[in-house]
Structures are given as structure tokens and as C-alpha cells.
Amino acid sequence: MTDPRTVTLADRYVQAVVRRLPERSRSDVARELRALLDDEVDARTASGVTAEQAERDAVESLGDPARLAASYANRPLHLIGPEHFLEWARLLRLLLAIVLPCVAGALILAGLLENAAAGEIAIETFATLLAVAVHLCFWVTVVFAMIERFAPNTHTGEAWNADHLDAVEPDRVTQRSSLVSAAVWFVIVTTALVVQHFAEPVIAADGTRAPVLDPALWTWWLPYFIAISFAELVLVFVAYRRGRWNLMDAVLNIVTAAAFAVPFVVLAARQQLASPELMRLIVEVTDAEVLGILTSLVIAVAIVAALWDSVDGVLRAARAYRSRVSN
Amino acid sequence: MSRASTDDPIALEAVHLQELRRGTVVVASLLSLRVPGYGYALLEHLAAAGIDVDANTLYPLLRRLETQGLLESEWNTDESRPRKFYRTSPEGERLALVLLDDARSTLDALTRLAEGESA
Numbered sequence: 027m028t029d030p031r032t033v034t035l036a037d038r039y040v041q042a043v044v045r046r047l048p049e050r051s052r053s054d055v056a057r058e059l060r061a062l063l064d065d066e067v068d069a070r071t072a073s074g075v076t077a078e079q080a081e082r083d084a085v086e087s088l089g090d091p092a093r094l095a096a097s098y099a100n101r102p103l104h105l106i107g108p109e110h111f112l113e114w115a116r117l118l119r120l121l122l123a124i125v126l127p128c129v130a131g132a133l134i135l136a137g138l139l140e141n142a143a144a145g146e147i148a149i150e151t152f153a154t155l156l157a158v159a160v161h162l163c164f165w166v167t168v169v170f171a172m173i174e175r176f177a178p179n180t181h182t183g184e185a186w187n188a189d190h191l192d193a194v195e196p197d198r199v200t201q202r203s204s205l206v207s208a209a210v211w212f213v214i215v216t217t218a219l220v221v222q223h224f225a226e227p228v229i230a231a232d233g234t235r236a237p238v239l240d241p242a243l244w245t246w247w248l249p250y251f252i253a254i255s256f257a258e259l260v261l262v263f264v265a266y267r268r269g270r271w272n273l274m275d276a277v278l279n280i281v282t283a284a285a286f287a288v289p290f291v292v293l294a295a296r297q298q299l300a301s302p303e304l305m306r307l308i309v310e311v312t313d314a315e316v317l318g319i320l321t322s323l324v325i326a327v328a329i330v331a332a333l334w335d336s337v338d339g340v341l342r343a344a345r346a347y348r349s350r351v352s353n
Numbered sequence: 354m355s356r357a358s359t360d361d362p363i364a365l366e367a368v369h370l371q372e373l374r375r376g377t378v379v380v381a382s383l384l385s386l387r388v389p390g391y392g393y394a395l396l397e398h399l400a401a402a403g404i405d406v407d408a409n410t411l412y413p414l415l416r417r418l419e420t421q422g423l424l425e426s427e428w429n430t431d432e433s434r435p436r437k438f439y440r441t442s443p444e445g446e447r448l449a450l451v452l453l454d455d456a457r458s459t460l461d462a463l464t465r466l467a468e469g470e471s472a
Binding site: 055057058059061062064087093094 | 393
């Protein structure tokens with residue numbers, strides 16, 4: 027018989043379970059669980075095991091007190107369950123896709139208008155985007171966790187029916203989104219090029235202002251880059267109208283990507299991309315080595331972007347080909 | 354748990370067996386407790402009958418069935434320490450027979466499928 031004055035393993039276990047339960051069921055569950063444990067201990071000692079070992083085995087057969095408590099309380103052991111998970115995922119994706127570009131655009135525009143240095147704009151934009159993204163994820167998750175906990179049987183949307191199936195095929199949807207992003211990219215590139223020329227965000231030590239890119243580029247190369255971006259947009263648009271991405275599209279995509287990247291990289295390598303004032307400013311503020319590093323960075327980014335674009339085009343053509351062959 | 358695949362046949366078997374057994378514990382408990390019994394005794398009784406269930410699954414289940422009105426409980430204070438025993442309510446007994454009937458039909462259907470296969 028257990029000494030009523032000492033706290034036994036069984037007592038400690040029962041306490042560990044019931045302290046996680048709501049007030050009203052605590053004493054009842056405690057009594058029942060204690061009685062059940064005692065029953066099991068009696069049964070085990072009857073088969074020849076020591077009382078201490080029997081108590082240990084009995085407690086261990088019940089397992090983690092937190093899990094047992096959750097089982098008693100009918101509490102779900104997840105944050106967001108199957109009921110609401112898809113809505114959560116869709117909403118989060120939608121919000122991130124809309125809010126982050128808007129914020130980035132606003133910050134970049136503000137930075138350009140305030141004539142901040144390009145590096146400063148980049149750092150601030152990145153830091154803010156990170157903070158915004160974290161906040162979005164956190165608060166959306168919290169709201170859904172609350173819904174899951176306090177209203178687990180509600181549907182957060184209307185019931186799915188056949189009308190919800192995309193009116194356009196999924197391939198179409200990706201084509202539409204790539205059309206939109208190509209258009210947006212074209213607008214951003216053109217606007218950025220024009221704005222940086224007139225806003226003249228680079229401020230030299232003696233107070234004179236200058237654009238980010240070498241103004242000499244305006245005679246040929248900048249209009250060329252704008253034209254290439256426009257050509258890419260036309261390419262995506264034509265593929266969209268045709269409804270299918272074929273091999274020719276992939277090839278032309280690679281050609282335009284190269285047509286953009288190759289002169290860009292060459293100009294950057296020859297230090298002809300940035301305005302002389304900007305380069306002078308960078309060397310003054312830091313040193314020539316940093317200028318070299320920045321140049322390499324710009325070149326690397328341009329190459330990676332071009333490769334990514336090309337590979338994406340090829341993959342899309344392959345996918346379209348495969349789905350056509352299998353149909 | 355749902356990620357088991359043929360890479361781990363033992364785990365795969367365990368997963369599917371668990372799925373199959375999940376429903377039977379309720380029927381088994383309701384049928385067994387037509388004769389009033391204590392929690393741990395029920396556990397042993399079911400094991401002896403061939404229904405293996407963990408204590409940490411059974412005990413909360415008994416409370417749940419009680420709140421659903423399928424079981425009734427009482428504390429026996431006659432012995433040296435109080436013990437709680439459960440008994441199947443009339444509702445519980447009716448449901449147990451419905452579930453048992455369903456289980457039998459399912460087993461018959463499976464037998465027919467199995468025999469149909471080998472025919």
C-alpha cells in the first residue's frame with residue numbers, strides 16, 4: 027500500500043496530466059486516473075513484479091502526460107488543421123504576392139525621389155520587405171490558429187463546387203501571370219531608367235548631381251535595353267494569345283535574354299554602365315576594390331537572371347510538349 | 354505516419370492495421386461493458402479477446418463515450434480504495450448492435466471479395 031504522506035510517481039504523473047486540463051474536469055480525471063493506475067499496479071504486482079517497477083511500468087504505459095491530457099481534453103495537437111489549412115496557404119500566398127511588390131515598388135520610388143544611393147535603397151528595401159513578410163506570415167497564421175481553436179467547425183469559405191475549377195486551364199493561368207509580370211517588368215525597367223536620368227539621385231561631394239547610369243548610354247544602349255524588354259513582352263503576349271508555349275518561343279526567349287544580358291555584362295565589365303560621377307562617388311566613399319566587387323556582383327546577377335529566364339522558358343516548352351504528346 | 358511506404362513494410366503494415374482497428378475499439382468496449390467493468394479490467398478483457406488497445410487511447414475514449422451518453426459510470430466505494438466502473442447505457446447497447454451488424458456485413462463483403470478473387 028502506498029504511504030499517503032509521500033508523493034509517489036503515480037501522484038506526480040496524475041498531477042502532470044491534470045494541470046493541463048480545464049478546471050472543471052481536473053478533480054474528476056485525477057480521481058479516475060489515480061484509480062486506474064492503482065488497478066494496473068495491483069495487476070502487475072500480482073504477476074510478481076516489484077511495486078516500484080509496477081508503478082513505473084503503469085505510468086509509462088500511459089505515456090507523455092501532455093499527450094494524454096490533450097486526448098482527455100479533445101484538444102487538437104496542431105495549429106491549423108486540414109479544415110482551414112488550404113485557405114491559410116492561399117491567403118498567405120496571395121497577400122505576399124500582392125503586398126511585397128507594392129511595398130518594394132513604393133520604397134524604391136521613394137528612395138529614388140529622395141536621391142538616396144542605390145545601395146542604401148536596396149538595403150532598406152530588403153530589410154523592410156523581410157519585416158513585412160514576417161509580419162504577414164505571423165498575423166495571418168495567428169488569425170487562422172484562433173479560427174481553428176475557437177470555431178473549428180466553420181468553413182472559412184463557401185463549399186467547393188464545380189464552378190470553382192479554373193475556367194482556364196492551369197497552363198493558361200501560369201501564362202497569364204507570366205504575361206502580367208513581363209508587362210510589369212517592362213514598365214518598371216522603362217520607368218526606372220527614365221526616373222533615374224531625370225531625378226539624378228547621385229550627389230557628388232561638391233554637390234553636383236548625376237544619374238545612376240552613364241547618360242552617354244542614352245544614345246544607343248538604353249533605348250536598346252528598353253526595346254529588348256518590349257520584345258520579351260511581345261513574345262510572351264504572342265505565346266499567350268496562341269495558348270501554347272512551343273520550342274520557337276523557348277528559343278526566342280533565350281535569344282532575348284542573351285540580347286539583354288550580353289551587352290549589359292560587357293558594359294558593366296568595361297565600367298561604362300554606371301555614370302562616372304557614381305563610380306567616383308563609390309571610390310571616394312569606399313575604395314576601388316569595392317567598386318570592382320560591386321561590378322562583379324551586378325554582372326553575376328545579370329547572368330543568373332538571364333540563365334533563369336532561359337531555363338524557365340525551356341522548361342515551359344518541355345512541359346507543354348509533354349502534355350501535348352500525352353493528350 | 355501517413356508517409357509510410359513500401360520502403361518500410363513493417364511501418365506500412367502497422368499504419369494500415371491501426372486504421373483497421375481504430376473503429377473496432379468502440380464497438381468492443383460497448384459490447385464488453387454490457388457487463389459493468391473497471392477501466393483496467395476492460396483493457397485486459399479486450400486484450401484477452403484479441404482487441405489490442407493502449408491504455409492512453411482507451412481511458413479518454415471511455416470518458417468520451419460517457420459524455421456521448423453511450424456509457425454510464427459509477428464510483429464503487431465498497432472496497433479499500435474507490436474505483437470507477439462503467440456500464441453500457443441502453444443507447445450504447447443499441448448502437449453497439451448496430452455497429453456490430455455493420456462490422457459483420459463488412460466482413461461478409463470482404464469474404465465475398467476474397468473468394469471472388471480466387472475463383
